[in-house]
Amino acid sequence: MALAIETEQLSKIYSSERKKIYALENLNLQIEEGNVFGFIGPNGAGKTTAIKLFMGLISPTSGKVSIMGKEAGSPESKKEVGYLSEIAYYYTFMEAETLLRYYASLKLIPRNEIKDRIDINLKLVGLDDRKKQKLKSFSKGMLQRFGIALSLIGNPKLLILDEPTSGLDPIGRKEVKDIIKRLKNKGITIFLSSHHLSEVETVCDTIGVINKGKMVCIKKLADLLNYDKKVYTLLFTNKNQKINSILTQKGFKIREEKDGFLRLTTAQENLSEVFKMIAEAEETITDLFPGYSDLEETFFNLIMPEKANSENLSTKIEKVTI
Amino acid sequence: MNTLQQVLIIARLAVEENIRKKILYILLFFSFLLIAFSASFTSFNLGAQLPIMKDISLSGISLFGIIFTLSIFLNVIPNEIEHKTIYPIVTQPITRGIYILGKYIGMMLLVAANLIILGAELMIVLFIYGDGWNWMVPQAIVLNILQCGILGAIMLLFSLITSYPLALSTTIFLFIVGGISSPYVKYLSGKLPETLINGIVILKLILPKFDCFNIKDAIVHSHNLLPGYFLWCLIYGLAYIAVIIILAAFTFDRKDL
Ligand SMILES: Nc1ncnc2c1ncn2[C@@H]1O[C@H](COP(=O)(O)OP(=O)(O)OP(=O)(O)O)[C@@H](O)[C@H]1O
Ligand SMILES: [Mg+2]
Numbered sequence: 001m002a003l004a005i006e007t008e009q010l011s012k013i014y015s016s017e018r019k020k021i022y023a024l025e026n027l028n029l030q031i032e033e034g035n036v037f038g039f040i041g042p043n044g045a046g047k048t049t050a051i052k053l054f055m056g057l058i059s060p061t062s063g064k065v066s067i068m069g070k071e072a073g074s075p076e077s078k079k080e081v082g083y084l085s086e087i088a089y090y091y092t093f094m095e096a097e098t099l100l101r102y103y104a105s106l107k108l109i110p111r112n113e114i115k116d117r118i119d120i121n122l123k124l125v126g127l128d129d130r131k132k133q134k135l136k137s138f139s140k141g142m143l144q145r146f147g148i149a150l151s152l153i154g155n156p157k158l159l160i161l162d163e164p165t166s167g168l169d170p171i172g173r174k175e176v177k178d179i180i181k182r183l184k185n186k187g188i189t190i191f192l193s194s195h196h197l198s199e200v201e202t203v204c205d206t207i208g209v210i211n212k213g214k215m216v217c218i219k220k221l222a223d224l225l226n227y228d229k230k231v232y233t234l235l236f237t238n239k240n241q242k243i244n245s246i247l248t249q250k251g252f253k254i255r256e257e258k259d260g261f262l263r264l265t266t267a268q269e270n271l272s273e274v275f276k277m278i279a280e281a282e283e284t285i286t287d288l289f290p291g292y293s294d295l296e297e298t299f300f301n302l303i304m305p306e307k308a309n310s311e312n313l314s315t316k317i318e319k320v321t322i
Numbered sequence: 323m324n325t326l327q328q329v330l331i332i333a334r335l336a337v338e339e340n341i342r343k344k345i346l347y348i349l350l351f352f353s354f355l356l357i358a359f360s361a362s363f364t365s366f367n368l369g370a371q372l373p374i375m376k377d378i379s380l381s382g383i384s385l386f387g388i389i390f391t392l393s394i395f396l397n398v399i400p401n402e403i404e405h406k407t408i409y410p411i412v413t414q415p416i417t418r419g420i421y422i423l424g425k426y427i428g429m430m431l432l433v434a435a436n437l438i439i440l441g442a443e444l445m446i447v448l449f450i451y452g453d454g455w456n457w458m459v460p461q462a463i464v465l466n467i468l469q470c471g472i473l474g475a476i477m478l479l480f481s482l483i484t485s486y487p488l489a490l491s492t493t494i495f496l497f498i499v500g501g502i503s504s505p506y507v508k509y510l511s512g513k514l515p516e517t518l519i520n521g522i523v524i525l526k527l528i529l530p531k532f533d534c535f536n537i538k539d540a541i542v543h544s545h546n547l548l549p550g551y552f553l554w555c556l557i558y559g560l561a562y563i564a565v566i567i568i569l570a571a572f573t574f575d576r577k578d579l
Contacts, residue, residue, distance in 0.1 A: 055413050058578040079415040089406035091335075093342065105331050106414035108324050150410060 002069065004158045004189040005031040005054060010063035012049050023049040025213045026063070031191060031206070033157070036184050038204035039193040046213040047193040048086050051162050054191070055083050068158055079107070082156035086163055088143035092136035096127060096146055099135065100153060107154040121149040124179060140167040148176065152183075159183065161192040165199050177203055233265040235287040236278050243281040247274070261286060328416050332424020333431065335411075336398070340432055345393050350436055353386040357443050361451060372453050373542045379444045380538040384466055387437050391470040392493065394429050395477035397486050403579055412579065419571035426478060426567055433474065434467045441466075458541045461552050468559030469535040473497055475566035482573050500529035501536075530562050 010027040013020050024046040031037050041047050052058045053065050056073015070077035091099055097118055104114045122128045125145035130138070138146065144167045151159060164180070165173040180190060180203045194200050197207070201221065209216040235257070238244060244254055244262060252274070255263040266274060278285060340346070360375040360382075399422075402408040412421055441463035448456050476496060480489035499522055502510075507526070511519045534555055540547055 052579075057409065057412065059576055075415040075417055078413060081413075083410075083413045085406070085409050085413075087406070089409045091339065091407055094338070102331060102335055103410060103414060106328055106411070106416060108327070108415065147410075 002033050003030055003066075004033045004035070004068055005029055005037075005191060006064075006066050007050075007053075008064040010050070010053060010065050011061050012046075012053060012058065013061040022213045024053070027215055029208070029215075029218075031189065033189050034187050035206055036180070036190045036204045037192070038197070038200035038207045039191065039210060040195070040197050040200065040207060041193075041210035042195060044212075045210045047210060048162055049213075050210070051083075051086075051160055051191075051193060054160055055081070079154070080157045082151035082154060082159045084144075084147045084151045084159075084161040084164055086166070088140070088147055090135050090143065090146065092138075093134060095132055095134055096122065096138075097131035100146075100150060103150055104153050109154060117153050117155075118149075121152045124152065125149045126175065141169060141172050144168055145172070148179065156188065158189045159191070161190065163193055163195070165194065173199070231265055231267050232271060232288060232290050233263065234274070234285055234289075235261050235263050236285045237283045238262050239283060240281060243278060243283050246277055246281060250277070325420060328414075328420050329424040329427065332411070332416070332421055333428035336425045336428025337431055340394050340398065340429060343394065346390065346432070346436070349386055349390050350439070353382050353440050354443060356382040357440060357447055360447065372448070372451060375451065376444075376448070376542045377538065379447070380462060380541060383437060383440045383444065383463070384469075384536070384538070386440065387433060387466050387470045388473060388497075390436060391433050391474045392477055392490065394432065395474040395481065396490055397481060398429065399425060399478065399574075400481050400486060406579075408579060418575045418577075422478070422571045422574050423567060426475065426570075430467075430471055430474060433470045437463050437467050437470070456541070458537065458547075461547070462537050462541060465535040465537060465552070465555055465559075468555065468563075469532055471563045472530045472532070472559060472566070475563050475570065479566055479570040479573065482570060482577065496525075496529055497532060499525050501532035502526070503533040531558075535559065 007027050007029045010024060010029075011022075012024040014023055015021075027050060039047050039050070049058070053060055054067055054072055056078070059073075065072040067077040068080045094102075100118045100122070101114055104117060105111075109117060118131070119128065122131050125148050127142060127145055127149065130142065135143065135146065144164070148161075148164060151161065161180075165176050168176060180192070184190060184203065190203075192200060192204075200207070204221055206218065206220055208218040236243070238256075238260060244256075247254055247264065250273075252264055252266060252270075257263055264274065275285070357379045360378045361371060363374065363378055399408075408421075412418065441459055445456060445459050448454075448459070473493065477489065477493045480492055483489070484492075502522065504526075507519065507522060510522075537547060539545075
């Protein structure tokens with residue numbers, strides 16, 4: 001199958017004030033057409049850098065990147081791509097419809113189609129009643145929706161979305177996911193970045209994790225889910241406030257739940273030991289189930305076990321009791 | 323064909339973006355007043371009145387053009403990069419060159435429109451004061467637009483390369499050196515250090531000859547231009563602009579946004 005995005009040893013180094021920042025190092029990606037690729041990583045991992053390279057907004061320090069088989073940044077490649085930037089950067093003095101019309105004409109969409117395309121896409125993102133409104137009166141979420149409409153206006157074959165669900169309320173996030181699913185069914189290739197696996201797990205076929213400019217792993221979602229079978233997650237009480245440190249000393253990672261319960265995920269062979277310790281501490285196991293409680297955890301325990309505690313990933317694990 | 327369409331769309335966007343700038347209306351307002359009341363700066367001696375009116379008005383128009391051009395070209399692209407409103411534009415299927423050219427044309431349209439308004443006003447004022455329809459004025463306006471065109475292109479090029487205080491001071495410096503007429507350089511050569519004079523002479527070789535776009539003296543003294551002078555200036559100015567815009571497009575092509 002043809003490749004929608006292909007990179008070869010793609011690197012970007014920012015030099016600022018005698019310091020070099022390795023924003024992206026030797027990225028090798030091959031994303032086939034029709035694929036939905038989730039690009040996950042913490043703040044500063046290099047996601048936006050990679051996306052800017054795909055769009056030709058910045059030039060690589062070394063390596064190659066081609067988009068839809070064409071040189072990244074060339075008009076031919078951009079013709080087939082819809083792009084949503086991380087933050088909304090639009091002329092706020094213009095009306096939504098007017099600005100979309102300008103962008104659509106730059107995309108060389110035939111004049112007689114432009115109005116329909118604008119109407120369809122504004123409706124899709126729920127802004128059809130706002131088209132005469134200036135962008136400066138838009139909320140953050142509305143601007144994000146506007147951006148999605150813009151990215152779709154050219155009927156792209158490839159969509160590159162930098163954190164498409166950021167700034168949206170839960171309903172908005174669900175709507176965006178639904179839009180992505182619908183586009184996926186149409187066979188559009190989608191590349192999206194996010195901090196949170198849970199944001200993308202329901203829509204992506206393939207997931208890549210990036211950290212500190214390096215691709216840590218790329219896995220098919222199905223392969224990821226298979227890991228679940230070998231481990232168990234248990235929930236238990238914390239009445240005596242002791243069990244936590246006992247288990248942590250033994251090297252287990254405990255997560256505190258909001259309602260005061262503790263949660264632990266561990267391999268099958270450790271289960272009897274854990275049961276014993278919980279019983280000795282006079283705590284009660286309230287729930288036990290195979291696999292991880294969420295995919296997020298799967299990821300940071302199985303894919304990057306040695307990194308699960310590193311400071312960069314602390315955003316992922318809200319509370320790790322020490 | 324498509325490229326042209328895209329250039330014009332960027333130009334229209336640039337017009338929409340810059341037409342809301344207050345400085346435009348403030349400058350235009352004062353220049354308009356200056357021309358309208360230029361007669362009151364003169365004595366009641368009718369013979370001397372017209373030349374002085376022409377002098378004041380044409381100087382005003384020229385100054386207006388320069389200040390307005392510098393002020394809009396100064397940071398329009400750096401601003402757009404800074405606020406990243408350039409992202410949704412350059413990620414459309416256009417080249418960076420189309421973007422630069424479109425922006426340039428859009429802003430020059432604004433400059434030209436304003437200079438034409440002032441030129442028309444001057445013609446009317448001169449007509450009222452008995453000079454008839456002075457057809458040198460439109461030529462002066464076109465040459466003024468060209469001068470602003472070169473100035474704007476230089477400003478745009480420098481604004482892509484360096485910070486705007488430096489870009490602005492360099493542009494003004496080059497404009498002043500480029501505007502020194504050759505007789506004046508000769509006149510200065512006794513008064514300034516020789517190295518400085520040599521520097522000016524060398525700089526003047528590559529700099530645009532801004533002084534040639536100034537036909538104010540001819541208009542004031544009601545002289546005719548040499549045959550072909552206007553056409554020569556037109557070609558010279560446009561060629562100069564083309565070279566600088568091409569340089570700007572190349573500079574911009576690899577720039578990280
Ligand atoms: N223009 C720049 N100049 C210098 N360093 C930069 C520049 N842009 C990004 N960086 C650095 O490159 C690294 C990667 O940044 P990038 O924006 O790609 O991260 P990200 O994964 O998108 O993060 P986030 O989730 O916060 O959006 C960071 O260390 C950042 O500081
Ligand atoms: Mg980012």
